[in-house]
Amino acid sequence: METVFSKIIKGTLPSFKVAETKDFLAFLDINPNSIGHTLCIPKKVEDKLFDLSETNYIKLMTFSRKVALAIEKTIDCDRVGLSVIGLEVAHVHIHLIPINSMSDMTFANKLKVENSKMEIISRQIAQNFKKI
Numbered sequence: 001m002e003t004v005f006s007k008i009i010k011g012t013l014p015s016f017k018v019a020e021t022k023d024f025l026a027f028l029d030i031n032p033n034s035i036g037h038t039l040c041i042p043k044k045v046e047d048k049l050f051d052l053s054e055t056n057y058i059k060l061m062t063f064s065r066k067v068a069l070a071i072e073k074t075i076d077c078d079r080v081g082l083s084v085i086g087l088e089v090a091h092v093h094i095h096l097i098p099i100n101s102m103s104d105m106t107f108a109n110k111l112k113v114e115n116s117k118m119e120i121i122s123r124q125i126a127q128n129f130k131k132i
Contacts, residue, residue, distance in 0.1 A: 018125040
């Protein structure tokens with residue numbers, strides 16, 4: 001089944017990519033909780049996180065950890081929170097959210113971020129990802 005994320009993977013929808021491997025992609029959330037809010041996805045469409053094979057689950061978590069470390073090097077925050085909800089898009093995705101308080105994880109407060117700022121942030125995270 002084609003999803004908005006599979007269109008991003010194919011390049012038919014634009015995104016602010018921060019990291020990519022043969023199997024995974026990370027890009028900025030266009031409706032972020034905070035500056036630097038990033039989504040990590042497998043390139044192979046799978047609806048539910050726990051439907052991934054154990055190997056691919058571990059690989060996705062390893063990839064997400066590396067992206068989170070790059071976010072921490074880029075964004076001034078207390079930590080990077082991780083959330084997996086999975087109801088918004090029927091494609092496994094991990095939210096990595098730079099946070100300073102619990103309220104940053106509620107998905108109730110969304111930011112509007114200019115594309116030019118998203119481009120700068122995505123480049124900075126991508127540069128830090130390559131260093132890890």
